[in-house]
Amino acid sequence: MAPKTPKNKSTPQDPDGILAGMVVFLVQNGVQPRRLQIRRQKLVQMGPAIEERLSKRVTHLFAMNSEALLKQVAAERLERFKGVKGSPLSVARGQLEIRRRYLRICTILKWTEKEITSQTSLYSLAPKEANKNATSDEEPSHSKKIRSSSEDSKNINAESKEDAKSSAVYDAPSTPGSSDDSPSTLSPVNTSPLTPDPFNEDVDTMQTSLLYSPPDLNRTITEIFGKLVNIFRDPGDSDNWEVIQAGALHFEKDEKVRTITLFGEVWGIGPATALKLYETGYRTLDDLKNENSLTNSQRIGLKYFDDIKQRIPRHEVQEMDLLLQKVGEDILHGVNIVCGGSFRRGKASCGDLDIIITHPDGRSHRGFLSKYVESLKDMKFLTEDLIFTTHSEETCRKMPTLNLCRVFSGIPRDIYAFGLIAWTGNDVLNRWLRLLAESKGFRLDDTGLFPATHGSGGKRGTRASTILKFNTEKEV
Numbered sequence: 001m002a003p004k005t006p007k008n009k010s011t012p013q014d015p016d017g018i019l020a021g022m023v024v025f026l027v028q029n030g031v032q033p034r035r036l037q038i039r040r041q042k043l044v045q046m047g048p049a050i051e052e053r054l055s056k057r058v059t060h061l062f063a064m065n066s067e068a069l070l071k072q073v074a075a076e077r078l079e080r081f082k083g084v085k086g087s088p089l090s091v092a093r094g095q096l097e098i099r100r101r102y103l104r105i106c107t108i109l110k111w112t113e114k115e116i117t118s119q120t121s122l123y124s125l126a127p128k129e130a131n132k133n134a135t136s137d138e139e140p141s142h143s144k145k146i147r148s149s150s151e152d153s154k155n156i157n158a159e160s161k162e163d164a165k166s167s168a169v170y171d172a173p174s175t176p177g178s179s180d181d182s183p184s185t186l187s188p189v190n191t192s193p194l195t196p197d198p199f200n201e202d203v204d205t206m207q208t209s210l211l212y213s214p215p216d217l218n219r220t221i222t223e224i225f226g227k228l229v230n231i232f233r234d235p236g237d238s239d240n241w242e243v244i245q246a247g248a249l250h251f252e253k254d255e256k257v258r259t260i261t262l263f264g265e266v267w268g269i270g271p272a273t274a275l276k277l278y279e280t281g282y283r284t285l286d287d288l289k290n291e292n293s294l295t296n297s298q299r300i301g302l303k304y305f306d307d308i309k310q311r312i313p314r315h316e317v318q319e320m321d322l323l324l325q326k327v328g329e330d331i332l333h334g335v336n337i338v339c340g341g342s343f344r345r346g347k348a349s350c351g352d353l354d355i356i357i358t359h360p361d362g363r364s365h366r367g368f369l370s371k372y373v374e375s376l377k378d379m380k381f382l383t384e385d386l387i388f389t390t391h392s393e394e395t396c397r398k399m400p401t402l403n404l405c406r407v408f409s410g411i412p413r414d415i416y417a418f419g420l421i422a423w424t425g426n427d428v429l430n431r432w433l434r435l436l437a438e439s440k441g442f443r444l445d446d447t448g449l450f451p452a453t454h455g456s457g458g459k460r461g462t463r464a465s466t467i468l469k470f471n472t473e474k475e476v
């Protein structure tokens, strides 16, 4: 029988790596499993042995901070690390960088708040007996010289932002049954190959710093551009078709493309309508004001074109979120109102507000939406209705503006987790999750996870009526 291929490719280890000879125990507490996995892979490349338990062999502990360390490891077990050199290490761009200004003699138990500089620093505590090379406070304890540069702080800052972002996701108003989504949840380290982190939009950046060799997608793109150049090339104007020289794609200058793009930016106007309007002879937004065939939503989209295009700063969304919750609570005690979308993902600005509503009792959400919207209109928070659709007896959606606020209400409690995921996004995560579900024979949408029938001729199967129920996003 052929030997089994290991399922997971292990990260290549550098036997001469900067941490070769160390036996490291990674403290999981305080680190998101995904981030821990990335750090673990980076560390492995630097040559240490990584122990799964805090055995006697362990020479170094890596933890986010003293608090996280003490939460996971009893103080007595750290006795042997007492009074030895501790230096925060930053693993960045595949290199271990030691910031000398932080080198100090310290004992773990004396760490103060001040010394916990940022969440992104890894603290290394080298036990005396294993750290014979350690000389003075001024020198890194490792024999290899390590580049110390401004890059370090750049990397740290980048990581800090990312952390702030990820934690903001979890700072979202608590939702029924979802309190276990906290980033500090302990979970076993998963050493499977890297897969996109659904909740972390910047993970790609981190991945590129690992040993990662993706397919050459640029080539596909340049080939397509090459074809476009040939199509749009003007033989008499050979200087004017290269993207770099012109600063834009040639076809972006084309009046038809430009007009259709502009019209398509009006809320409610899709590509087909935009083309129709172009063919009617319209060229500017002002022209459209006279068009009778526009729907009410399109008309509002046109009226507030500039407003709608402006992104809303996070602090303003925060204020609106508080107000939305207060008004909701005044109407229906215990109602759960979460602002999803980019706000819940911790973004600095948001295109709109995506409000997801349910009630823990599974019943009272019914009829809530109309009272809620009326109330918000009375106080002039909402001024115009764009769309109101009812998908079923229980699920209805409304998108009023001027605050461009999308309200998803009446999401019954038992499918709420699906709604939360879908309306928190981002869209890439949603596509990724749906594909994943499909690959396992399911259909996933904002109302549930359903076993799928077998499709034929390359078509997707239809979804069965049985719904699988899950309480939290994590379970989904």
Ligand SMILES: Nc1ccn([C@H]2C[C@H](O)[C@@H](COP(=O)(O)OP(=O)(O)OP(=O)(O)O)O2)c(=O)n1
Pocket (backbone or CB within 6 Å): 340, 341, 342, 343, 347, 349, 350, 351, 352, 353, 354, 422, 423, 424, 425, 426, 427, 428, 430, 431
């Ligand atoms: N094509 C799309 C569009 C949206 N969504 C989901 C994920 C989004 O996060 C959520 C809300 O959509 P928005 O268009 O409001 O997008 P965001 O809130 O993410 O960003 P923005 O700040 O631009 O509003 O809906 C999706 O799955 N697929």
